Amino acid sequence: MNIILFEKDELADSTILLSDHRAKHIVKVLQSLEGDTLRVGMLDGKTGEATVVSVKRKYPFVVELYVNLNDQPIPPPAIDLLLALPRPIMLKRILSQVTALGVEAIYLLNANRVEKSFWEAGILEEKEYRPHLIHGLEQAVDTRLPHIQIHRRFRPFAEDVLPELASQYTKLLLAHPSATENLSGCLAGSNGRILYAVGPEGGWVDFEVAKLLSAGMQPFSMGNRILKVDTAVVAIHSRICQEMEN
């Protein structure tokens, strides 16, 4: 936890009172004392410093902070993710990791090779997935929660939603093993928001590839090595960041 994040409604008279895992972190890991300053941030708001007003060091831990928010959080890279719904345990990790890397929107989509049971997972409810997003923000020192959109039907998404979304992006990129071009080739000279798509374990079926391409997506290859979805997401996200920096 590289920043202590809090909800807007936790703040009253520039003060927040913590009694959950954040209080435990301040007591046990940071070992903060009265008068110390901590990096804090309001979810979807500014970051700044907080002064420790009081600490109860015995369980149950309680920490009172006086908060001073003056700084904008680091802007995330202009990258969004379209992801065929993975296994819940993998989704949790991907949500944290991709939030840490910086993302504004994550579209979770059905596909032929998505197991039906994945759609019954609790993690698809906001109260379940939000902590994983916050975990990524706490890691990366950011406050901006990514927007999660859930699309349970492939075809309406590919035919109606994606073509509408396309106008927000300069590039729509589809990771596809048989593509001939690599990411650098696809991104050469482009400047603006990028959406990249990663399919399910086993890949998209031909029908899905055809639909995504006709919605304007451009295929790219990551080379001969087949990657698991969680490795692929971090690897591709990171490569796109690098291309955008150069």
Add this chain to the structure above:
Amino acid sequence: MNIILFEKDELADSTILLSDHRAKHIVKVLQSLEGDTLRVGMLDGKTGEATVVSVKRKYPFVVELYVNLNDQPIPPPAIDLLLALPRPIMLKRILSQVTALGVEAIYLLNANRVEKSFWEAGILEEKEYRPHLIHGLEQAVDTRLPHIQIHRRFRPFAEDVLPELASQYTKLLLAHPSATENLSGCLAGSNGRILYAVGPEGGWVDFEVAKLLSAGMQPFSMGNRILKVDTAVVAIHSRICQEMEN
């Protein structure tokens, strides 16, 4: 499992007999029948095709394969990893992921912020870590096991081992948040083997950074966002691959 891998001593008269998780995979996931062909490979050897000679479809599963090895595996990228020993559960995932991405050597090193208990983990024994490497190879369709070297003392490694290793590499790169140069800058114009180093959660201490730099490592930054070790390894590895491809 995108390739069925086997040990050299499992092969007799071009035939292998499987009765473990590989047999289960062939029966339950691939649903192979007699006469079907499968992609196979010998660990640290060639890849090729195997014909299913016989299958016992009921538990306990048994599969007999007739093997024909003719192809060299895809060469891995010329990248090695120097990693401060992470938490065992994270190490398992990193070993699989970085093997899938392609790596020849992984040096596991002590550091001030490595928890002492991590050195007692069973995963540091070859029989424990090898399955995680094989898992990465099965994913990426490779046969070449990375070499793992374990260095329990930082200072002898940094002072004696690393300067000797340095001659094998064109670049020794140290992920360090306060560096001014990024990876593209560090790698511009270089052509050859790369070693990159990732520290423990919380980072290297100043003494360690000084030692690594005086052994010839060059610091680079991944930007303002602080990443967990497992995310950082995949992100950096992937960025170096991309620079080497370009």
